Amino acid sequence: MARMAEVLKLVYFIFINFLLLPSSSDGNQRPNFIVMLMDDMGWGDLGVFGEPNKETPNLDRMATDGMLFPDFYSANPICSPSRASLMSGRLPIRNGFYTTNVHAHDAYTPQNIVGGIPENETLIPELLKEVGYKSKIIGKWHLGQQPQFHPLKHGFDEWFGAPNCHFGPYDDKSTPNILYYEEFQIKAGYSNLTQIYIQEGLDFIEKEVANGNPFFLYWTPDATHDPLYASEMFRGTSRRGLYGDAVRELDYGVGQILQKLKDLHVDNNTLVFFSSDNGAATYAKTAGGSNGPFLCGKQTTYEGGSREPTIAWWPGRVKAGQVSHQVGSLMDLYTTMASLSGVAVPKDRVIDGIDLTNVLLTNKEEERPLFYYRGNELMAVRLGKYKAHLWTYTNPLKEFEQGIDFCPGQFIQNLTTHDQVNHTLSPLLIHLARDPGEKYIIKSHTVEYKTAMPRLQAAVAAHRAKLVPGAPQLNWCDRAVMNWAPPGCEKLGKCLKGPQSKPFKCVWPH
Template sequence: MLMDDMGWGDLGINGDPARETPNLDAMAREGMLFTDFYTANPLCSPSRASLLTGRLPIRNGFYTDNIHARNSYTPQEIVGGISDWEILLPELLAENGYRNKIVGKWHLGHQKQYLPLRHGFHEFFGSTNCHFGPYDNKSRPNIAFFRDDHMIGRYFENIKIDKNQQISDLSQSYIKEAINFITTQSDPFFLYWTPDSLHAPTFRSVPYIGSSSRSSSYGDALRELDAGIGKILDTIKQNQTLANNTFVFFTSDNGAALVSTTDAGSNGPLLCGKQTTFEGGVREPAIGWWPSRIPHSTVSRQSATIMDLFRTIFSITDIPMPIDREYDSYDLSPVLFANKRIDTNIYYYRGNQLMAVRNGDYKSHFWTFTNPLEQFKTGINFCPANFIKSITTHALTNYTQSPKLFHMIRDPGERYPIPENSIEYKSVIHKYINLYNKHISNTIPGKPLLNWCDKAVMHWSPPGCEALNMCLPVPQSKPYRCDWPH
């Protein structure tokens, strides 16, 4: 279960005072709550690519080098997508008898060669992109919505979203698709459930309007997804054999998008939000659930990442992983099933730049950056109410000679860098400098896949448009280098 732009602080069990996630809180009580769980990138597409490949974006190509240290993703204009060379989690599962379905947002490319059914999934219900729009279908097409390998409509046309009222039944459709898939399987299955109603512009169905004390569509959408997760877990629990043999993991693709001041999630005490490599951008809500194997009501301080699910799933299923490539994935089985701690190194990238490193209780920033000052002056703020001198910088700032060091247990909000002249700093920092330098020297970047854009590849004429009489004229191809402002 992968949420979109959900913040660490949105979980009631993580301290949200509104306590509006009762089903997720119950899931944590029945399983394991991870307090220090990270995404692979502070933005959507690279995070999702890393989840399904077990590899950092710098390896799997989901980054750009058009401009240094900038985030990138897969908008309609993007030419690239997930590489055929990458071996995705569902591909290996399919080779070993699993039936695989994705419900929700794909975001790893929308041209035919990048669609989910070309990369290990047997079924797809959702979209390749976010629910942006509506557009005029002349200068820009409305985004296609898919059933398996063909479109069945477009957002704001057949797939109804009332943008002004922030209303849609789409989350309910995603919940029903998940339950129907689970209840009709006779073979082992993998469900990748990725609703995107928490991504601005947020939406919720009519029964959930006003259900949240936050007085926002985001809060209502969170209540709706929480209720849906409760229904999905109840479906599993109703079949004892299914419950005894099903591993469920819940997390988010990146931190809350604080740039939306009125309709975003909460990162709790963490610094900044989506787009940044500070804790609010990369630390995620996370719960592991398997009542027959994971000890109930356990809390793990294990530092781990979304990429670790790759190796963990293959450990659980006893499926060997290919050995012809480097992975950035650890097996969390000892953590999940015995609440042990393992030694992990976590590398935080922004685009093509390694920004920070965490090992154990410390995190060290070698570069800092929020967003350019000219954007900040127009009201684009990734760190509202979070100004930390020399830390939340509006220019890419190099600290490789004297890295900033934080203790993640004492100071998870990254407010108080450990003084460079202290005994603690001097006794610790060399370890992190060595980890940084070793990673840089040993990492061979993959070819950047998010450099080129072209309006001709937008959703003018997706597979299946002919049967619906919804094909649109395709403009002349004029490739250009994508502009990535953040």
């Protein structure tokens, strides 16, 4: 009888996975999508990218069984703009996730931010909903904390997580807590939150497979964002300290999710992307990650700020053991998922993401320019193996002298400047293939410079000619819009009375 039950169960899963799922226009089954977006995880944090402690066996195996992208980038070197670009397929300068309060300044969405993801941006889950997908976000959103900006207003069917990051502690008087983080308690580096995120993901996958729905899971835990946390099961298990504990637990979660797909026999119909929202926070020192050989880290437009540890996994479709040097961006997930699901991207706006379908299925590369923004300024451009710095800037000397170092142990003459230096008339040229650490600036009088630079400048000129900046969403803050009385506070008896509205221009101290 037990044997018969197993056979019936297998037949059941085969039936719902192959007969009931909606079909794309070409008659093929629509794939499921899982995007695993880490928080402040660096390129050098995975064993497959050279981390010497080799504490990420599941991610290393995922790379062995899939495709590794060593030249993959976020759209911005800080969290909120990067995530807005992933969801919209558009640069922050277009979708409004930048500030004009200070030139070339990184900005994000703290609790008191007034703005958020604009209603006229069509996000990934909104596209997928058109062809029958069920979507869930688990973890950090960070695209605006007021209700009109929340995930359920922008295409997601389910949300388990928080609008902001787990800063704190909050006192529930002058600064309200985010109920979510308060109830799940992150204290002294301990929390079971990642385990809860893992189980939420497993439950969602199981439910949607049973219901016969194609699904999109946006799994975005934040344990590697300072202040760090890990559960009892992983606390003290890494040679790297608490940061390593958090990485090990996330690696475990990846393994659990991939195994669930195999157990439910949907692994061959599920594209999984693993990446990070920006480079490691080098200013956090040992409480932050590693950017491997790359220069500087989070909040800079050097390679350490936005080159991400990226893996694609799709058994039976993406051949195992491949490395792609495609210059990719998190924005490409938008276009790729639309293409694979058979839905058209909006035609009334510029979409910056490219379709990676051919890259994934044939490992054929497509040349494209990559633009590095910091706030409202185009700082650099990459085309092929070359990168041109139009502006250089780490962080202000005053901050640096206070111990806030975006490039610890790294100093490159004329490149890692503490002043904002405009090089637009004579950009600084780097060959990233032979100099990934951006240590050697190619002299402007050389044949190589005179050959490479015109193509980069032409790419910049074409980009600027068609650029229409979106209305900046990150200029204004107001304590009145904070989480004084979020949904559910009545049941917990924790509704607070907020202050009167007094908008002010936001500032973002590092």
